[in-house]
Amino acid sequence: MKNVTITINGAEQQAQVEPRLLLVHYLREVAGLTGTHIGCETSLCGACTVLMDGRAVKSCTVLAVQADGHKIGTVEGLANGGQLHAIQEGFWEEHGLQCGFCTPGMLMCSHDLLAQHPSPTDSEIREAINGNLCRCTGYEHIVNAVKSAARKMTKRVSARAA
Amino acid sequence: MIPVNFDYESPSTLAEALKLLASREDAKVLAGGHSLLPAMKLRLAQPALLVDIGRIAGLSYIRESNDQILVGAMTTHADIASSKLLQRSSPLLSQAATQIGDTQVRNRGTIGGSLAQAHPGADYPAAVLALDAQIIAAGPSGERVIAATAFFVGMFTTALRPDEIITEVRVPKTENESVVYKKHHHPASGYAVVGVAVRLKVSGGKIESAALGLSGVSQNAYRATAVEKALRGKPVAAIREAAAHAAENIEALGDYYASAEYRKHLATVMTRRALEQAASGAAK
Numbered sequence: 001m002k003n004v005t006i007t008i009n010g011a012e013q014q015a016q017v018e019p020r021l022l023l024v025h026y027l028r029e030v031a032g033l034t035g036t037h038i039g040c041e042t043s044l045c046g047a048c049t050v051l052m053d054g055r056a057v058k059s060c061t062v063l064a065v066q067a068d069g070h071k072i073g074t075v076e077g078l079a080n081g082g083q084l085h086a087i088q089e090g091f092w093e094e095h096g097l098q099c100g101f102c103t104p105g106m107l108m109c110s111h112d113l114l115a116q117h118p119s120p121t122d123s124e125i126r127e128a129i130n131g132n133l134c135r136c137t138g139y140e141h142i143v144n145a146v147k148s149a150a151r152k153m154t155k156r157v158s159a160r161a162a
Numbered sequence: 163m164i165p166v167n168f169d170y171e172s173p174s175t176l177a178e179a180l181k182l183l184a185s186r187e188d189a190k191v192l193a194g195g196h197s198l199l200p201a202m203k204l205r206l207a208q209p210a211l212l213v214d215i216g217r218i219a220g221l222s223y224i225r226e227s228n229d230q231i232l233v234g235a236m237t238t239h240a241d242i243a244s245s246k247l248l249q250r251s252s253p254l255l256s257q258a259a260t261q262i263g264d265t266q267v268r269n270r271g272t273i274g275g276s277l278a279q280a281h282p283g284a285d286y287p288a289a290v291l292a293l294d295a296q297i298i299a300a301g302p303s304g305e306r307v308i309a310a311t312a313f314f315v316g317m318f319t320t321a322l323r324p325d326e327i328i329t330e331v332r333v334p335k336t337e338n339e340s341v342v343y344k345k346h347h348h349p350a351s352g353y354a355v356v357g358v359a360v361r362l363k364v365s366g367g368k369i370e371s372a373a374l375g376l377s378g379v380s381q382n383a384y385r386a387t388a389v390e391k392a393l394r395g396k397p398v399a400a401i402r403e404a405a406a407h408a409a410e411n412i413e414a415l416g417d418y419y420a421s422a423e424y425r426k427h428l429a430t431v432m433t434r435r436a437l438e439q440a441a442s443g444a445a446k
Contacts, residue, residue, distance in 0.1 A: 002170060019170030019212065041163045043200055046266060055240070055269040060163075061199050062270065065170055066192075066216060109265060131264025 004068040008033065009077030017064045024048040026064035027074060035075040035104050039133070046132030049105035050074050056112035058131070073111070075104035086152035087111060087145075096145030098136035105132050110146045118154055120146070165202035172214040176221075176300055176329065182213045184302055184325045189213055191327055193236060193275030196267050215327060221274075224248060229335050231255075235274025235328045239263070242273060252333045254341035254359055258289040261345050263352050274328040277313070280320045280382060282415060283353030287314055287383030289343055290331065291375030292359035298330040305329070314382040339363045339371075340443040344436040346378075346428055348419060354378035355420050358408075358432045362393075362440040369393045369400070372437075379429045380412050389433060398441045405434035 001016045008031055015030050024041075027033045027050065036059060039047030043061040050059045051073030059072075078085040087107050090096065097103045106129060113120055113128040120128065125146045126139070134142060173179045183189050190209035192198055193216070201207040215221065221236035224245045231252045233242065242248060242259035249256050255273075262268055262276075262285050276286050277297060290297070290310040297308045302325055313321050322328065345357040357377035363370040372393040374386040388411075392404035409426040416422035 018167060020165045020167050022164070025164075042203070043196065043267065046264070049266055052269075056266050057270050058266045061196060061266075063170075063195070063199070065172070066195065066214060068172075112265065112269075128265050131266045 002065050002068075004064055006031075006064070006067050006069075007071045009072075009074060015064075019063065019065050021064045022060055023050070023062040023064050023067050023072070024059035026067070027059060027072070030064075033074050033076050037101055037104055039101070039105075044131075044133070045102070046105045046109060046129075047102050049108045049132060051108055051111060054112070054115060056109045073108065075107055078107060078111070085111075086156065087114070087149040089152060090145040090147075090149030091142075094145040094148050095141045096137065097142075102132060102134045102136075106134065106142060110149065113146070114150055114153060118157075119150055122147070163203040165199070166205060166208045168202075168209055169211045170214065171211065172217045174217055174219070176215075176218055176327065179213050179215050179218060179327060180300060180302055180325065182211070183327065186211045187324075191215055191275075191278070193278070194238065194270040194272040195275075196263070196271040197275060197279040197281065221329065222272075226251070227332075230332045231335060233273055233331045233333065235330055236272050237274075239268035239271050239273070239276075240265075243268060251335040251337055252293070252341075254289045254293055254336065254343055254361060255286070255333055257341070257343040258285040258357075258359065261285055261343065261347070261357075273331055277331065278320060278322055278328055280314055280318050281353065282317055282381055282383070283348065283351070283355065283357070283378040284383075285343070285345065285354055285357050285377060288354070288357045288359035288375035288377035290333070291383055291385050292341070292361045292373045293333045293336070293375075294373065295334075296332040297328055298332065299323075299326040300329045301326040311385060314384070317381040319382070336361060340440040342436045342440040342443070344432050344439065346432060356425060356428045356432045358429070358436040360433075360436040360440045362437065364398065364441060367397055369396055369398065369441075374408075374433065374436075376408065376429060376433070379409055379414050379425050381415065384412065386433065389437075393437075401437045401441060402434060405430050405437060408433035 037047040039045035189211040223234040239259040295310040359375040361373040388407035409429040414422035
């Protein structure tokens with residue numbers, strides 16, 4: 001067993017884990033945060049995407065011990081109190097989900113994209129979410145949702161700057 | 163999917179890592195983990211000890227040194243893809259990195275890990291071959307330089323010894339050459355069915371030098387020396403005929419997606435397209 005200290009959504013947590021414990025299992029079973037979904041568990045579908053030090057990673061392909069000392073962001077950390085994050089609003093308003101299974105991963109991957117490219121083109125969005133599979137929407141609404149989120153975030157940043 | 167249990171160490175120095183690696187016969191190096199962890203989950207790999215080199219400081223960098231660019235082994239595909247220095251001075255590596263996997267894979271996967279894995283459909287092998295890159299390996303008796311052209315020896319097999327760790331990849335600056343990486347993605351896995359890396363120097367309408375690395379076609383990436391020979395000193399118009407030699411004397415892989423025959427044909431088509439693109443870039 002190994003001791004790990006992982007900061008999840010801003011809160012530091014300590015636990016003893018087996019080295020083979022995957023980060024996604026740590027999040028769901030040890031930290032009790034079940035918003036991160038397990039899809040394929042073979043690093044293909046992207047449902048388990050979380051942020052590791054701000055960058056999108058598939059938490060089924062990271063060991064919890066590798067996350068020791070790092071900052072993890074999950075879907076539970078997006079909303080601020082009752083106020084949804086602009087990315088969540090975008091998915092809500094543009095019908096970016098149907099069954100919702102892929103959504104947490106889509107949201108976290110979009111978060112990484114928008115942090116680096118505040119105004120992405122359609123093809124940049126499609127390229128960025130290439131590792132996230134959605135079997136319901138056909139992606140059109142997801143791309144619209146990310147674009148909508150980008151507009152909201154840019155507006156909020158410029159409002160804050162003014 | 164949960165791997166078989168294993169011991170885990172995350173040393174903070176390279177010396178410690180090398181010692182740990184030598185301490186057990188079934189120890190493996192963990193870099194970004196994007197080849198090894200999936201293999202362990204499928205129990206295709208069952209190392210008894212993982213030596214995580216992710217906590218060793220100073221293995222992730224991209225910097226200039228005279229006529230070379232030095233890339234630390236733990237540099238991620240994402241950092242290689244977005245490096246302004248590489249894009250300006252040796253863009254072939256960035257072009258290859260851009261086409262690896264997806265966003266999340268590029269955020270974790272590393273160049274050292276990918277080269278050591280030597281997947282037949284990986285992208286970097288073609289690029290480092292075309293670049294005549296040098297791969298630096300640290301071992302119990304010090305450091306050695308392995309030429310990329312001597313590195314890939316078989317499927318998932320390299321010249322790296324079991325007690326060695328890749329620390330750096332050195333690529334030349336190619337500012338006066340035209341480079342292109344062209345890839346036919348496998349639609350599901352994203353690996354290269356065929357990947358062609360081209361480095362071309364054209365002067366006065368004639369091809370002064372050409373270097374080509376091919377991935378995906380056979381057990382391991384290779385230099386298409388027959389194509390290079392057919393291009394040297396010839397006008398750009400020689401490309402079409404030269405490209406036909408892309409898989410000459412190569413034993414091609416075949417599977418349900420791409421038969422050996424199809425792969426060999428694809429290799430010639432992709433080689434021609436890569437060369438034509440490089441030549442049109444060079445003409446500007």
